[in-house]
Amino acid sequence: MANPAWRLAQRSCPSHLQVVSFPVVQLHMNRTAMRASQKDFENAVNQVKLLKKDPGNEVKLKLYALYKQATEGPCDMPKPGVFDLINKAKWDAWNTLGTLPKETARQNYVDLVSSLSSSLESSSQVEPGTDRKSTAYETLMVTSEDGITKITLNRPAKKNAINIEMYHEIMRALKAASKDDSSITVLTGNGDYYSSGNDLTNFTDIPPGGVEEKAKNSAILLREFVGCFIDFPKPLIAMVNGPAVGISVTILGLFDAVYASDRATFHTPFSHLGQSPEGCSSYTFLKIMGPAKATEMLVFGKKLTAGEACAQGLVTEVFPDSTFQKEVWTRLKAFAKLPPNAMRISKEVIRNREKEKLHAVNAEECSVLQERWLSDECMNAVVNFLSRKSNL
Ligand SMILES: CCCC/C=C/CC(=O)SCCNC(=O)CCNC(=O)[C@H](O)C(C)(C)COP(=O)(O)OP(=O)(O)OC[C@H]1O[C@@H](n2cnc3c(N)ncnc32)[C@H](O)[C@@H]1OP(=O)(O)O
Numbered sequence: 001m002a003n004p005a006w007r008l009a010q011r012s013c014p015s016h017l018q019v020v021s022f023p024v025v026q027l028h029m030n031r032t033a034m035r036a037s038q039k040d041f042e043n044a045v046n047q048v049k050l051l052k053k054d055p056g057n058e059v060k061l062k063l064y065a066l067y068k069q070a071t072e073g074p075c076d077m078p079k080p081g082v083f084d085l086i087n088k089a090k091w092d093a094w095n096t097l098g099t100l101p102k103e104t105a106r107q108n109y110v111d112l113v114s115s116l117s118s119s120l121e122s123s124s125q126v127e128p129g130t131d132r133k134s135t136a137y138e139t140l141m142v143t144s145e146d147g148i149t150k151i152t153l154n155r156p157a158k159k160n161a162i163n164i165e166m167y168h169e170i171m172r173a174l175k176a177a178s179k180d181d182s183s184i185t186v187l188t189g190n191g192d193y194y195s196s197g198n199d200l201t202n203f204t205d206i207p208p209g210g211v212e213e214k215a216k217n218s219a220i221l222l223r224e225f226v227g228c229f230i231d232f233p234k235p236l237i238a239m240v241n242g243p244a245v246g247i248s249v250t251i252l253g254l255f256d257a258v259y260a261s262d263r264a265t266f267h268t269p270f271s272h273l274g275q276s277p278e279g280c281s282s283y284t285f286l287k288i289m290g291p292a293k294a295t296e297m298l299v300f301g302k303k304l305t306a307g308e309a310c311a312q313g314l315v316t317e318v319f320p321d322s323t324f325q326k327e328v329w330t331r332l333k334a335f336a337k338l339p340p341n342a343m344r345i346s347k348e349v350i351r352n353r354e355k356e357k358l359h360a361v362n363a364e365e366c367s368v369l370q371e372r373w374l375s376d377e378c379m380n381a382v383v384n385f386l387s388r389k390s391n392l
Pocket of ligand 1: 157158159161162196197198199200201202218219221222245246247248269270273275278385
């Protein structure tokens with residue numbers, strides 16, 4: 001059990017084993033007429049990663065068992081201990097297949113994936129982050145009025161932690177906002193938090209390709225997500241209504257203005273989490289506050305008050321919580337009346353000089369993080385959070 005990811009899978013509860021989002025693509029197969037080829041099998045393995053809805057633990061166990069049987073043959077692993085619930089369930093599922101031939105397991109896997117595509121709600125294949133037809137959001141509230149598109153993170157019970165769905169929805173909302181007729185875009189949070197950053201349960205959903213594949217997919221997602229902020233063409237304003245953690249803080253360096261309630265705090269506990277900076281903060285924070293203060297935040301995890309963040313230049317202005325909404329909205333409505341093309345072009349002039357650099361920084365940060373996510377330090381921190389041994 002040396003692999004930390006294996007330990008993570010053991011300790012996290014089955015409800016955390018979600019499947020990463022995305023639409024199922026129909027597998028075009030005549031199931032009765034042919035046996036699944038290796039290519040069909042590989043396609044099916046890829047389709048599982050595209051599932052939009054979680055098929056449930058029972059189905060995931062079946063998929064796991066058939067995958068193992070198809071690729072490794074009958075179960076030859078030692079039976080996990082009785083308290084090792086998740087691995088025992090996985091072992092049981094695989095062991096139940098007995099001596100089922102590899103080809104049959106492969107066929108059954110393909111059939112099962114194919115049946116999922118028709119039973120679960122699916123849509124045509126969509127690249128992550130591209131605009132979808134539906135305008136409904138599960139994790140956000142998006143409104144547009146008075147020339148302002150407002151994107152509200154809306155998982156208050158989870159302190160607006162950013163799960164996989166929310167990453168995709170934010171990208172979708174930003175892409176829609178960049179094309180709508182509003183002049184400015186605002187990001188804020190519902191409830192007492194602005195956002196608690198990356199949803200740490202994102203790390204518990206391990207695909208068949210294992211933790212390496214998970215880390216790779218996460219790095220791709222993160223790079224695309226941060227890229228949307230780098231490229232956003234209109235004035236982008238953060239209304240930080242409460243505490244902000246992790247990635248919700250780092251991307252503030254890519255906003256055009258940051259207004260904060262005096263209840264807000266700014267915390268980037270990357271070292272505590274065995275991780276490293278993202279959101280271009282390894283570049284923007286140094287430019288904004290200088291290396292000494294940036295290091296305090298990004299390396300030593302110093303939590304700043306709103307006043308401190310304002311003094312460091314990360315926050316534009318701080319307002320008493322009691323008047324925060326009223327005062328900031330008055331100001332935003334005035335901004336929204338300014339000529340939109342002039343604002344857009346001024347932003348372009350300011351941002352364009354930096355864009356290439358920002359994309360390069362983003363790529364580098366994501367590649368470093370891809371490695372960090374595989375480290376013992378990171379896995380242990382996630383396990384600690386999930387088992388509630390510690391809060392930050
Ligand atoms: C794929 C791209 C990856 C990009 C990587 C980005 C890096 C980061 O963003 S690092 C930052 C990650 N965030 C954290 O480490 C914060 C973890 N959360 C906490 O420490 C605490 O929850 C809190 C200090 C934010 C709030 O503590 P408080 O005691 O007030 O409330 P809780 O009872 O802990 O939370 C309520 C509820 O919300 C759930 N929750 C809060 N934050 C997260 C989170 N980041 N991930 C998952 N879940 C979170 C918490 O578990 C509680 O849920 P239950 O009521 O169901 O127990």
